[in-house]
Amino acid sequence: MKKDYVVDDVKDFHLKEILECGQCFHFSRTDSGEIPDKYEYDIVACGRFLHIMEEPSVNGIKLTFYDTDEWEYEHIWKHYFDLESDYGNIKKRIIDADPRLEKIISENPGIRILNQEFFECLISFIISQNKQIPQIKQVVRNISTLCGDKRAADTIRFFNSDFDALFPRPDQLAAVTEDDIRGCKAGFRAPYIMDAARRVASGELSAKELKHLPTDEARKKLMSVKGVGEKVANCVLLYSLGRTDAFPVDVWMKRVCEEMYFHKDTPKDVIEKEMCKLFGNVAGIAQQYLFIYGKDRKIGA
């Protein structure tokens, strides 16, 4: 059994805000919630099962990665949780662009943009179209159970949720049938998922290639997949390819931006363009603070 790995005095970090702001779908809170400021989550990501705990500490928060060694933290989780980025500086740049964001950021100051695995992110946000977050999570779970690598029982301490498999690799998902995917409650998205899986499995579409392209060209290439439009492409760029200049506009962002900036019904592409102009290279991160702010307050709904 591996030891646990502890990281102390982490700033600008809150597990609940990071995981439950709609950027990822393969996790579950497992603690009772009875101890103030303590959180435990099971996360399935990066081809691994992780149980993680957050507690308050003197200067920031303390994270415990269970059954994790130093190599795994340094090479996998540090990047996944975006712990290399200076969110103090990022917040400053956002607030410089629009001082009204200071109050909005202060409502969820622990948000970070995860660096997710490309294939899972692509499929997850294809699923996301016209679905609510709890349903997206269910389909992601169903697809994992369908054809992902199974978790060996009792190998990870405190892993309490019923996640029984990893998200499938492209070849695993490409090998099942469209009806199998429909059986996962994917509905009309099933053929989209098959198309994406086959194109990634064949090597026609890859994270490595997309990372070398300018954001506009990478977006265009992603949108050549059936079922991937402007919004889904921007989510993949932001959440898995490190493009913080990508600004996804969903129903909530449309409502929030119309209330704060446009004061009238405005096309989504206009909103995207203007917000990118305002926030530049940190637009996608500004989007995340605005998204959860608007959703929590049901602005415009």
Added chain:
DNA sequence: GACCAGGGTAACT
């Protein structure tokens, strides 16, 4: 039963 959900496509003007 109508309406909506972290939308996108195809078929219309």
Added chain:
DNA sequence: AGTTACCATGGT
């Protein structure tokens, strides 16, 4: 180029 019906499924 800009609008509109339709797409499965589950929740209110």
